Amino acid sequence: MLPDLTTATVDDRVAYLNQRYKHHAAQAVLERALSDEAVGRIALVSSFGAESVVLLHMISLYDRATPVLFIDTQMLFEETMAYQADVAQQLGLTDVRTIRARPEAVAAHDPEGLLHKTDTDACCNLRKTEPLERALSNFDAWITGRKRFQGQTRAALDFFENEGDFRIKVNPLAHWTPEDVQDYMINNRLPRHPLIAKGYPSIGCAPCTSPVKPGEDPRAGRWRNQEKEECGIHFINGKVVRGPLPVEVEIEEEKPMNVIVTDQGFVNDDWAHGFIAAADLETSAADAPAVAIDLASDADPTILAGRLDGVDLIRVDFPSFSDGRGFTLARRLRLMGFNGRLRARGHVIADQYTMVRRSGFDEVEIAPELAKRQPWEQWQARAAWQSHDYQNRLRGAV
Amino acid sequence: MYKYNDFDEAFVRERVAQFSGQVARRIDGSLSEDEFRPLRLMNGLYLQLHAYMLRVAVPYGTLNSRQMRQFAHIADTYDKGYGHFTTRQNIQFNWPKLRDVPAILSDLADVEMHAIQTSGNTIRNVTSDHFAGAAADEIEDPRPYAELIRQWSTDHPEFQFLPRKFKVAITGAPNDRAVVKAHDIGLRIVRNDAGQVGFEVIVGGGLGRTPMVGKVIRDFLPKEDLLPYLEAIVSVYNLLGRRDNKYKARIKITVHENGIETVRDLVEAEFIQRRELFNGADQALLAEIEPAFAQPDYITADSQGFDDFYKADPVFRSWVDTNLTEHRQPGYAIVTISLKAHGATPGDATSEQMRVMADLAQEFGHDELRVSHEQNIVLPHVHKAHLPAIHARLAAVGLATANVGLVSDIIACPGMDYCALATARSIPIAQQIAERFDELKLEHEVGPLKLKISGCINACGHHHVGHIGILGLDRAGVENYQITLGGDATENAAIGERAGPGFSADAIVPAIERLVLAYLELREGPQETFIDAYRRLGAEPFKAALYPDEAGGRKHAA
Numbered sequence: 001m002l003p004d005l006t007t008a009t010v011d012d013r014v015a016y017l018n019q020r021y022k023h024h025a026a027q028a029v030l031e032r033a034l035s036d037e038a039v040g041r042i043a044l045v046s047s048f049g050a051e052s053v054v055l056l057h058m059i060s061l062y063d064r065a066t067p068v069l070f071i072d073t074q075m076l077f078e079e080t081m082a083y084q085a086d087v088a089q090q091l092g093l094t095d096v097r098t099i100r101a102r103p104e105a106v107a108a109h110d111p112e113g114l115l116h117k118t119d120t121d122a123c124c125n126l127r128k129t130e131p132l133e134r135a136l137s138n139f140d141a142w143i144t145g146r147k148r149f150q151g152q153t154r155a156a157l158d159f160f161e162n163e164g165d166f167r168i169k170v171n172p173l174a175h176w177t178p179e180d181v182q183d184y185m186i187n188n189r190l191p192r193h194p195l196i197a198k199g200y201p202s203i204g205c206a207p208c209t210s211p212v213k214p215g216e217d218p219r220a221g222r223w224r225n226q227e228k229e230e231c232g233i234h235f236i237n238g239k240v241v242r243g244p245l246p247v248e249v250e251i252e253e254e255k256p257m258n259v260i261v262t263d264q265g266f267v268n269d270d271w272a273h274g275f276i277a278a279a280d281l282e283t284s285a286a287d288a289p290a291v292a293i294d295l296a297s298d299a300d301p302t303i304l305a306g307r308l309d310g311v312d313l314i315r316v317d318f319p320s321f322s323d324g325r326g327f328t329l330a331r332r333l334r335l336m337g338f339n340g341r342l343r344a345r346g347h348v349i350a351d352q353y354t355m356v357r358r359s360g361f362d363e364v365e366i367a368p369e370l371a372k373r374q375p376w377e378q379w380q381a382r383a384a385w386q387s388h389d390y391q392n393r394l395r396g397a398v
Numbered sequence: 399m400y401k402y403n404d405f406d407e408a409f410v411r412e413r414v415a416q417f418s419g420q421v422a423r424r425i426d427g428s429l430s431e432d433e434f435r436p437l438r439l440m441n442g443l444y445l446q447l448h449a450y451m452l453r454v455a456v457p458y459g460t461l462n463s464r465q466m467r468q469f470a471h472i473a474d475t476y477d478k479g480y481g482h483f484t485t486r487q488n489i490q491f492n493w494p495k496l497r498d499v500p501a502i503l504s505d506l507a508d509v510e511m512h513a514i515q516t517s518g519n520t521i522r523n524v525t526s527d528h529f530a531g532a533a534a535d536e537i538e539d540p541r542p543y544a545e546l547i548r549q550w551s552t553d554h555p556e557f558q559f560l561p562r563k564f565k566v567a568i569t570g571a572p573n574d575r576a577v578v579k580a581h582d583i584g585l586r587i588v589r590n591d592a593g594q595v596g597f598e599v600i601v602g603g604g605l606g607r608t609p610m611v612g613k614v615i616r617d618f619l620p621k622e623d624l625l626p627y628l629e630a631i632v633s634v635y636n637l638l639g640r641r642d643n644k645y646k647a648r649i650k651i652t653v654h655e656n657g658i659e660t661v662r663d664l665v666e667a668e669f670i671q672r673r674e675l676f677n678g679a680d681q682a683l684l685a686e687i688e689p690a691f692a693q694p695d696y697i698t699a700d701s702q703g704f705d706d707f708y709k710a711d712p713v714f715r716s717w718v719d720t721n722l723t724e725h726r727q728p729g730y731a732i733v734t735i736s737l738k739a740h741g742a743t744p745g746d747a748t749s750e751q752m753r754v755m756a757d758l759a760q761e762f763g764h765d766e767l768r769v770s771h772e773q774n775i776v777l778p779h780v781h782k783a784h785l786p787a788i789h790a791r792l793a794a795v796g797l798a799t800a801n802v803g804l805v806s807d808i809i810a811c812p813g814m815d816y817c818a819l820a821t822a823r824s825i826p827i828a829q830q831i832a833e834r835f836d837e838l839k840l841e842h843e844v845g846p847l848k849l850k851i852s853g854c855i856n857a858c859g860h861h862h863v864g865h866i867g868i869l870g871l872d873r874a875g876v877e878n879y880q881i882t883l884g885g886d887a888t889e890n891a892a893i894g895e896r897a898g899p900g901f902s903a904d905a906i907v908p909a910i911e912r913l914v915l916a917y918l919e920l921r922e923g924p925q926e927t928f929i930d931a932y933r934r935l936g937a938e939p940f941k942a943a944l945y946p947d948e949a950g951g952r953k954h955a956a
């Protein structure tokens with residue numbers, strides 16, 4: 001039952017909201033949160049990082065005028081600034097508010113922008129925590145992208161949380177897995193942060209973020225060589241009184257970046273245009289600058305017949321390394337005249353690299369876990385795929 | 399015989415190195431057990447009931463004395479002094495240690511042999527007629543094509559992870575000795591009306607738990623289209639074959655579920671595309687392979703000694719009558735050495751026996767041996783003048799059993815004694831039946847009779863195509879043997895029919911005896927074989943012999 005909002009505590013409201021929406025899906029929770037009286041004035045805090053676009057997209061569907069708070073630490077990458085502008089424009093968001101530290105505070109504490117070198121906590125406090133706290137003081141609730149799978153302390157994460165008895169935190173994606181996020185982005189063809197393709201699976205401020213090597217923990221690039229793992233006052237005894245830094249919150253949701261195996265070695269994925277399902281090729285924008293298709297292992301490749309011209313990349317799924325359909329799919333696509341990039345993705349093991357290449361694939365996309373277990377040397381041992389090949393002899397290719 | 403060229407040699411060596419690396423990577427954790435399993439299977443290494451089992455390919459069943467001696471060496475060095483020849487013309491070693499396997503593979507490479515693709519969900523060792531190149535009824539020697547298929551299928555990048563194993567057999571003679579209709583792909587060399595030689599292509603045959611006789615997908619395939627056509631079939635199967643249920647994954651089920659017409663349409667469409675990939679290099683390679691299978695330099699010799707000995711020695715005579723097959727060259731014979739001594743394990747040979755067979759091949763047999771799918775060893779080219787000497791030396795090591803094609807020449811799978819999947823013993827049953835008929839001294843009178851035993855429904859003993867088939871099952875913890883009748887593995891392929899309720903381990907041998915004695919009663923004369931009599935009379939009189947009480951009971955009641 002709706003509590004009396006004039007007297008209800010944050011606890012009462014949170015309990016009511018959780019009860020009411022416990023069986024709703026992420027989108028429904030978000031949609032209701034935007035209008036439910038028990039929530040009150042609400043804003044989305046977004047870093048415009050790699051996965052932020054999911055919530056931004058949902059907001060744009062339900063209420064494009066929802067305030068979006070973007071924290072500009074003034075230490076961000078140029079790419080993030082550009083991406084922020086692009087996404088806001090593309091999604092038609094009408095109330096994006098850029099939050100910055102007060103100029104006087106910066107002048108007093110970090111005039112040369114070098115504080116991060118000596119005291120990252122102080123720097124984060126100055127550039128993120130304090131400005132955000134100020135911006136949120138006008139709101140009753142804010143939306144985050146936190147999810148249950150992200151850790152033990154979040155295993156019981158609810159859609160609605162009491163933040164210090166003065167604000168509600170809304171976590172619409174609480175039940176999502178990393179795959180859900182990826183699927184959502186793929187299915188809705190959402191633009192990806194340009195730095196992902198350059199090896200930055202976790203994107204923060206420029207001085208404190210470095211690219212991650214394929215197979216490395218995606219967060220390894222943050223505050224490299226420092227003890228620091230979280231920003232500022234992120235966790236206090238597991239209780240968050242002032243809220244974890246939202247910029248960090250979103251970044252935490254990054255799916256570990258897959259590794260691309262080529263004849264030359266492991267590289268980062270340079271494909272930044274997303275993938276669409278083969279069946280959606282029909283409906284995809286004809287003027288899309290670059291088209292990449294995901295082909296399931298049980299797909300019939302003939303659905304692509306006659307439409308391969310505008311396709312730049314096809315990614316064939318290997319749900320298990322013992323499922324060899326992908327090899328024949330690759331050969332068929334080549335026989336159909338596909339000359340673009342052909343990628344095997346999923347559970348492909350080093351021992352299969354020769355087969356992959358000989359079947360017509362250009363490269364393999366594997367999970368970081370596999371890249372770690374089977375490092376490049378093991379793939380390299382199979383990289384001389386042109387030699388010792390009976391097929392070459394039988395087909396006169398030698 | 400085919401000789402490895404530099405390419406083959408380097409390939410096999412590389413493969414040995416790769417497998418050594420895989421063993422090491424399994425040990426250091428780079429490969430999970432799930433990932434390692436298919437890799438070891440691809441290299442012939444199984445995990446059996448007691449230990450690892452290494453299955454070595456004898457491509458299309460042809461080998462020379464040096465290779466046979468190497469088997470003896472491996473048996474002595476890494477195993478318990480013997481090896482087991484299988485129904486797929488392979489040899490299995492039942493007791494190798496994992497750490498020795500790379501060394502064994504390396505020893506094999508020394509004699510141009512390997513264990514590649516003898517197991518796993520891939521195209522297996524191609525089998526062929528064990529009398530190829532010697533039989534009088536042959537249109538063409540199938541082995542050059544078999545070797546071409548071996549090269550094509552070896553490490554074929556598309557076909558290492560098929561839905562299920564894939565077996566190809568090829569024969570060049572109208573009398574099918576390679577059971578081609580019970581293979582995923584069977585190839586028969588045929589001559590069309592225009593007099594051209596090509597292939598009849600059969601798909602979807604197989605035994606196992608759902609036995610099926612293969613269906614003709616193409617009645618005449620020009621020779622030069624062989625590889626693209628095979629590639630079309632296997633690629634269609636790779637995408638269409640079921641992967642959700644292991645027992646429905648073989649191509650015989652794919653053909654059964656989709657219909658041969660649908661499969662044919664898909665294959666023919668794919669074939670047109672695949673043909674583009676071949677530009678004649680395969681035919682050039684075939685032309686290089688062919689001379690390796692040229693007829694040997696036959697000798698002429700006086701066979702008076704043979705004739706005299708034949709008249710004088712009844713044991714020799716019986717062996718000659720039973721174990722020899724007509725050769726295309728006058729004065730020559732094809733000798734089948736029985737690995738079915740009464741009471742021995744069918745298909746087993748000791749290292750000493752292997753060496754004797756190797757010596758005989760080298761001295762008298764143009765250095766050639768064959769492994770037959772009936773688990774015997776063949777000396778394909780022997781001048782009759784040498785037969786007395788050969789017989790004597792075989793007899794000295796227990797290899798002169800005169801029972802080829804008779805009731806005691808039993809095909810039996812390893813069964814419960816070695817196989818992890820078995821539901822019953824098969825070898826001991828084979829031994830008891832052989833011994834029983836030896837006691838009765840009847841088997842020569844009974845004449846040609848194919849008896850085949852499997853230790854579970856996977857049917858490795860081919861019981862479905864035995865004139866008499868025995869299938870060992872487990873009924874509530876007790877071995878139970880079911881009999882099938884009327885199967886045929888030749889060009890007239892047929893799946894045997896179940897005769898009725900099964901028999902216990904104690905009752906199965908007497909049941910077989912009743913069955914065979916009934917045949918002797920029922921036949922029109924010695925010229926009417928068991929299978930002919932069965933076809934003339936149907937199953938009833940044989941069932942009556944198997945279940946006398948029941949028949950009597952029914953009569954009584956009526």
Ligand code: SF4
Nearest residue numbers: 116120123124205208
């Ligand atoms: S991420 Fe680095 S630069 Fe940015 S506010 Fe935190 S410490 Fe300072």
Ligand code: SF4
Nearest residue numbers: 811817820853854858
């Ligand atoms: S038939 Fe059964 S028992 Fe016999 S070898 Fe095959 S799987 Fe094993």
